[in-house]
Amino acid sequence: MKVESASSNVETALKRVKADSRGAAYYLRRDWQLYLLLLIPLSFVLVFKYAPMSGLVIAFKDYKIARGFWGSEWVGFEVFNQVFAKPDFGRAVRNTLLLNSLDLVFSFTMPIVLALLLNEVRSVRFKRVNQTLLYLPHFLSWVIIGAIAYQLLAEGNGVVNNLIEMMGGKRVPFLQEDAYWLVSYVAIGVWQSMGWGTILYLAAMSGINPEMYEAAIVDGAGRWRKIWNVTLPSIRVTIVTLLILNLGKVMAGSFERVLALQNKATTEYSTTIEVLVYRWGLEGGNFSRATAIGLFQAVVGLVLVLAADRVAKRLGDDGVI
């Protein structure tokens, strides 16, 4: 038996060597239909994702539209030096990190709390109606959310301020003054994502063995002990993984959200890197400078995401790639 299996092992190994020594032509002929199918997505990715990457070289050139892509002069890191020297640049980096960090503190924790609360509800119908309403903002565009925000929070005629005034308070410039704007921006983000963010936690919770709860009850655990000692540990892996992946995105932009909520009075915290790219490049026509700052963001973002993925993998979960 042993000899036989050993010989068959040798045989499969030999086969593998043989297979590997076959040329690309063999596989192309055998699986030509698969490669033909792949040609369609491949051409799209090459044209619309990889070709633009070559455009990044204008970050190292003094791009003039009249001279064109090839005719413009090479300037090395000159454009980057100009960008780094601008006060707008420091502010944009600060704002990008600030908005994302605040999201991490509030938008990340709120779904965990909501999921724990939803998990405590035993009526299926109550749960389903709540979930349907809580998921709703996820399906609205940022333009719509921005419009609703101004309808509700405007200083002059927003309904929230009307209510505040009715109760004897003073009108608050929720969206028209820098510090208040920052708070509103974060709060609206929580509102938009808190329901949708519960899905993964609820899925993890539904996988908890009911015997764990029963054992906890036998041990005399009340509601909060069960949450603390059974539910939370069961979703710990999900929490940690999502936290790390979100840390990796701390340099990413949320252009549509910022643009829909900002206005001319609140540029202090709303000028993120992407807003600068838009303003310098598409509105101002300075393509080199806009590309340089965009490239800076993309490279730092890539490093952070890969680092986050490495950490998540080391913790024993499947990574992103």
Next chain:
Amino acid sequence: MRAPAGTLAASRRRRFDIWDALIRFVLIVASLACLLPLVHVASKSFSSDAFVIANKVYLWPKGFTIEAYKKIFADVSILRSFYISVLVTVLFTLLGMIITICAAYPLSRPQLKGRKALTFLFLFTMYFSGGIIPDYMLMNNLGLLDTIWSLILPLSFSAYNLLIMKSSMSNSIPISLEESARIDGAGHFRILWSIVLPLSKPILATLSLFYAVGRWIAYQDALFYIKQNVDLRPLQLKLYYLVIQASESFQLEAAQVQLSNPEVLKASCVIFATVPILCIYPFIQKYFVQGAMLGAVKE
């Protein structure tokens, strides 16, 4: 043996205590926070100007009128934007699904040579991209600026959706089924068309909705690429100029007789653009939740 079983049964029938009430209260508040803003805007949109100016409208229309909606339906540019959005969304979803299927099926076949390298080539686009300006220059060089194709072609490949469909195809379709079909002489096209696609119907539905809703609510690319040809503005971009920037006014058929309050018109625009999503939302929610969980398997 009997005592713990008794406690268990008792605990399952546990009374509805103060904490249950409190938890439900918090959840109801959170849910209402998601619903009431829309109710308020809808109420405004059906109210008459006088009540809105006097800040008298809360969660129910006052001085009910559909005047604002009449104005929207009389505004050709808004209706055209709606049509552009529908057209772009349909074409985009079709193209996106074709591309995703054509990538996901080969990449889910273990016998494909070069599978690893090709998968990396596709998924790398999730982590790094040229960015706004290089994308814009490409659109310019291809002559796609101010065409609806600038809203359809660039985003039609989505690495995230590919990942979901690929793992679904390699997990849910038994390799033995494919092998027996091959023994019967079926090629890959045949297998894809008559076995894999029919078996993947749920995931096809989910991803089509991902593509469609994603396209419907995005406005960033339209803001960049649709500049001169204002007739091609999709609905969200039209709304951005109309409501957020307030740089555009409504094209009214006749000369403006009465001065109307822009707040009511803005509110009715929001509702006009949200109703399509609200109509399909109850039916698509379940697919979205499934898709979100599938995406997390690998993320």
